[in-house]
Amino acid sequence: MPLGLYGSEVSSRFLLGTARYPSPAMLEEAIREAGVDIVTVSLRRESLGIDGTQKGSGQAFWSLIRETGARILPNTAGCHSVREAVTTAHMAREVMGTNWIKLEVIADDMALNPDVFGLVEAARILTEEGFSVFPYTTADLGVGERLLQAGCQVLMPWAAPIGSGQGLSDINALKAYRQHFATTTLIIDAGIGRPSQAADAMEMGYDAVLLNSAVARAGDPVLMARAFALAIEAGRAAYKADPIEPYLGAMPSSPLTGMASLS
Amino acid sequence: MIRVNGEPHILVSSVSVLLKELGLDKATVATALNGVFVPSAKRDTALLKSGDEVEILAPMQGG
Numbered sequence: 001m002p003l004g005l006y007g008s009e010v011s012s013r014f015l016l017g018t019a020r021y022p023s024p025a026m027l028e029e030a031i032r033e034a035g036v037d038i039v040t041v042s043l044r045r046e047s048l049g050i051d052g053t054q055k056g057s058g059q060a061f062w063s064l065i066r067e068t069g070a071r072i073l074p075n076t077a078g079c080h081s082v083r084e085a086v087t088t089a090h091m092a093r094e095v096m097g098t099n100w101i102k103l104e105v106i107a108d109d110m111a112l113n114p115d116v117f118g119l120v121e122a123a124r125i126l127t128e129e130g131f132s133v134f135p136y137t138t139a140d141l142g143v144g145e146r147l148l149q150a151g152c153q154v155l156m157p158w159a160a161p162i163g164s165g166q167g168l169s170d171i172n173a174l175k176a177y178r179q180h181f182a183t184t185t186l187i188i189d190a191g192i193g194r195p196s197q198a199a200d201a202m203e204m205g206y207d208a209v210l211l212n213s214a215v216a217r218a219g220d221p222v223l224m225a226r227a228f229a230l231a232i233e234a235g236r237a238a239y240k241a242d243p244i245e246p247y248l249g250a251m252p253s254s255p256l257t258g259m260a261s262l263s
Numbered sequence: 264m265i266r267v268n269g270e271p272h273i274l275v276s277s278v279s280v281l282l283k284e285l286g287l288d289k290a291t292v293a294t295a296l297n298g299v300f301v302p303s304a305k306r307d308t309a310l311l312k313s314g315d316e317v318e319i320l321a322p323m324q325g326g
Contacts, residue, residue: 040325044320061323062321087295090300
């Protein structure tokens with residue numbers, strides 16, 4: 001069953017970031033190997049070639065991304081204020097031709113945690129302007145409610161700090177989040193380190209997983225991209241298949257009736 | 264003088280002239296002047312004066 005996002009449908013539930021790969025070729029191969037439909041892209045200063053650096057490096061990156069055919073989810077990574085995030089969203093919309101925006105308003109440079117107050121405010125402004133906002137948030141229920149009130153149709157709680165690879169650091173909070181926002185599209189964003197953690201999130205009923213570092217910084221990013229794709233697909237299938245609940249004790253798998261009398 | 268992406272640059276008349284001079288007039292870039300977004304349709308009329316700060320941004324690797 002496809003994943004619905006603001007009126008669009010995609011088949012892959014794996015959203016992949018495009019930063020920190022050893023080479024552009026490896027990024028391209030990872031995108032293809034993972035079969036992702038959506039990639040995240042940031043907006044940064046174009047190199048002007050003034051100081052001897054290669055001119056127009058963003059142009060080469062952009063054509064590589066376009067050639068993959070993936071849908072673009074621009075982000076506002078690194079923005080610390082509502083104004084900065086909103087302006088970045090405006091610029092991203094023009095330059096990347098989409099009203100989708102992965103909204104990040106960062107509170108602290110070390111923790112890279114969301115400034116949830118700024119996030120809600122920026123989400124409200126951008127939604128009113130016609131953007132489809134994908135907010136990078138915490139697993140706080142109250143903030144999630146405010147984001148929905150601001151017009152978000154998707155929520156993206158973090159699993160752990162960005163790039164940390166810690167996995168689902170507060171699994172009970174994430175379970176409660178899924179339960180509370182039963183009908184909202186929920187995407188785990190940030191903190192995933194291993195495919196098993198992504199599978200766990202999907203088994204809990206999360207609709208998709210967004211990650212970057214766990215693939216890009218792996219020893220073999222292309223193979224890791226495939227591993228995550230398999231895990232996310234497996235986790236989703238397991239969720240749909242309605243797993244059994246844990247039971248304190250044993251329950252025989254083989255039937256007891258018809259046992260031979262051999263003692 | 265003005266600053267372009269944080270680097271000093273000689274003053275030119277407008278954002279569109281600046282992009283042409285930098286060879287980026289046909290590039291996939293978005294522009295801002297003193298922190299305010301300048302849509303591509305308004306680059307001709309975005310006139311520059313000494314001390315202005317121009318940002319020329321492009322899609323880049325991001326998570």
